[in-house]
Amino acid sequence: MTAMCDVAFLLLTFFMLATKFKPEEPVVVKTPSSISEIPLPDVDIMLLTVDPKGRIFFSIDNKLKRKELIESVNDERKLGLTPEDINAFAIGPSIGIPFSQLKSFLNMRPDEQGEMMKEAQGVPVDTTVMSPTNELAQWIKSARYTNPKLRICIKADGDAAYPHVKKIISTLEGYKIFKFNLITNLKAVPPGTAAFEERNKVAKAD
Amino acid sequence: MAEMDTSSGGGHKKGPGVKKGKKLSTRIDLTPMVDLGFLLITFFMFTTTLAKPKTMEINMPYKDKNLTEEEKNKLKASAAMTILLSKDHRIYYYEGIGDDPVLKVTGFKAKDGIRDALIAKKKLVAGLKQSGALGPKDEMTVLIKPDSTSTYSDLVNMLDEMSINDVRTYAIIDISTTEQGFISATEKASGL
Numbered sequence: 001m002t003a004m005c006d007v008a009f010l011l012l013t014f015f016m017l018a019t020k021f022k023p024e025e026p027v028v029v030k031t032p033s034s035i036s037e038i039p040l041p042d043v044d045i046m047l048l049t050v051d052p053k054g055r056i057f058f059s060i061d062n063k064l065k066r067k068e069l070i071e072s073v074n075d076e077r078k079l080g081l082t083p084e085d086i087n088a089f090a091i092g093p094s095i096g097i098p099f100s101q102l103k104s105f106l107n108m109r110p111d112e113q114g115e116m117m118k119e120a121q122g123v124p125v126d127t128t129v130m131s132p133t134n135e136l137a138q139w140i141k142s143a144r145y146t147n148p149k150l151r152i153c154i155k156a157d158g159d160a161a162y163p164h165v166k167k168i169i170s171t172l173e174g175y176k177i178f179k180f181n182l183i184t185n186l187k188a189v190p191p192g193t194a195a196f197e198e199r200n201k202v203a204k205a206d
Numbered sequence: 207m208a209e210m211d212t213s214s215g216g217g218h219k220k221g222p223g224v225k226k227g228k229k230l231s232t233r234i235d236l237t238p239m240v241d242l243g244f245l246l247i248t249f250f251m252f253t254t255t256l257a258k259p260k261t262m263e264i265n266m267p268y269k270d271k272n273l274t275e276e277e278k279n280k281l282k283a284s285a286a287m288t289i290l291l292s293k294d295h296r297i298y299y300y301e302g303i304g305d306d307p308v309l310k311v312t313g314f315k316a317k318d319g320i321r322d323a324l325i326a327k328k329k330l331v332a333g334l335k336q337s338g339a340l341g342p343k344d345e346m347t348v349l350i351k352p353d354s355t356s357t358y359s360d361l362v363n364m365l366d367e368m369s370i371n372d373v374r375t376y377a378i379i380d381i382s383t384t385e386q387g388f389i390s391a392t393e394k395a396s397g398l
Contacts, residue, residue, distance in 0.1 A: 008240060012243050158357060190370060
């Protein structure tokens with residue numbers, strides 16, 4: 001009994017220390033796999049989620065930065081948000097709705113927000129960065145203004161059609177952002193290929 | 207079950223006829239605590255994300271309208287390979303930049319897939335370099351052109367093939383209408 005207790009609490013401690021809660025995801029996204037082993041950084045991330053239907057969700061990680069972001073967007077787009085709305089945004093989930101619905105969205109209770117997210121149309125995006133309907137461009141611009149170190153990560157579903165991703169890429173290119181990250185799962189390097197030999201060479205040298 | 211020693215142990219004397227309280231065991235039942243412990247373990251095991259997601263870095267070609275023709279790097283046709291991604295994860299590819307190309311159809315399969323085509327092309331370019339047909343600065347270049355019916359996974363798989371086969375220079379480029387025409391012509395010819 002004592003031994004079992006000891007093991008149980010050891011495990012408990014391990015999981016409590018090792019755990020990092022899954023960030024709340026607006027939609028379920030199944031990312032494609034790649035052999036890339038670069039881990040996703042913990043901080044300064046802008047996450048652009050694309051679901052199979054091509055809806056785009058936008059989020060950044062830091063609560064304080066989120067507040068700064070919504071304040072600057074509020075000023076630029078004249079959204080008329082109250083301080084309560086701004087706080088709700090700072091602690092809230094990813095954004096997948098147009099600016100026009102933002103105020104009513106922030107006034108909702110979290111469970112209502114979840115319901116709305118299911119039917120949300122995603123952040124409107126366009127192929128040209130200057131177009132006023134390209135709201136994603138506005139988010140990206142303001143977010144980069146509040147935190148210039150932001151790394152842009154695209155987390156798209158494998159079944160999302162290419163044109164949807166293309167729109168994001170062209171928006172980024174419009175801001176002269178040519179370097180960004182694509183979030184993928186890890187898969188094994190197929191044997192007998194150049195990358196496989198490269199890895200094994202490194203492993204042997206160690 | 208849940209017992210705890212609550213007897214005060216007969217600290218002060220009672221009358222002569224009163225019996226001393228029986229000394230109870232000091233052991234506490236631990237079952238509820240262990241239950242709770244396991245419950246928490248289960249909770250943390252389910253919520254934890256041990257495997258962190260990985261990312262692949264991607265550099266798009268620099269795009270600037272002010273760039274003049276002379277400043278752009280010229281790509282030698284013999285070092286180039288164009289890959290068109292189309293619907294149902296089909297891949298069309300041809301060698302060269304595309305003045306009268308011969309399109310070949312393939313897919314992401316283990317045998318005779320796009321990987322073999324890339325390896326063959328790589329060998330070809332290395333051979334051309336050795337024979338002096340290509341300068342030492344010329345590298346095998348892959349132009350990836352996803353069309354509107356391809357999916358994001360096609361793109362990622364293709365980029366992954368680049369790193370698997372150690373192709374250093376590649377670019378994602380918009381598909382042209384002529385190439386779209388090639389695809390539909392090939393589709394018709396092969397009755398797809």
